[in-house]
Amino acid sequence: MIRSAGQESTAARELRQAASSLWHTQRVKRLVGARLAMDAMISVVELPCLDPACPDPATRITILGFDLTRRTHVVHRSASRITSADIDTILPGLLAMHPD
Numbered sequence: 001m002i003r004s005a006g007q008e009s010t011a012a013r014e015l016r017q018a019a020s021s022l023w024h025t026q027r028v029k030r031l032v033g034a035r036l037a038m039d040a041m042i043s044v045v046e047l048p049c050l051d052p053a054c055p056d057p058a059t060r061i062t063i064l065g066f067d068l069t070r071r072t073h074v075v076h077r078s079a080s081r082i083t084s085a086d087i088d089t090i091l092p093g094l095l096a097m098h099p100d
Contacts, residue, residue: 016042021046024079025059031087032061040065046079063094071095 025044032042039094041074049058064072073094075082 014018020080024082028061028079028082028087028096030080031084032063035087035091036063038065044079047074049076051076061090061094 025046028044029042032044033040036042043062043064045062046057047060049056051058054076055088057078059067059075059077059079059082061075062075064069073090074079075086077092
């Protein structure tokens, strides 16, 4: 069966959304990693936001240093909407906070 461009299957749409989400989380990881002056593991995860005023998923950024100090920050927007300016604003406070 040949489909026109307007008849994208649900599976194809879900795959495209998953690929986009993965690309944006990796992009945020690269933005954080490029600004760190230390070796660390960086985790970026989109989670459902529990705040009713937050329409997008929230994005949790975790930095785990090799000294096993963990620092976490939640941005109340999807990874696709996080910019390098956001990272520049978040990172100094994240690195200055006490480890979890």
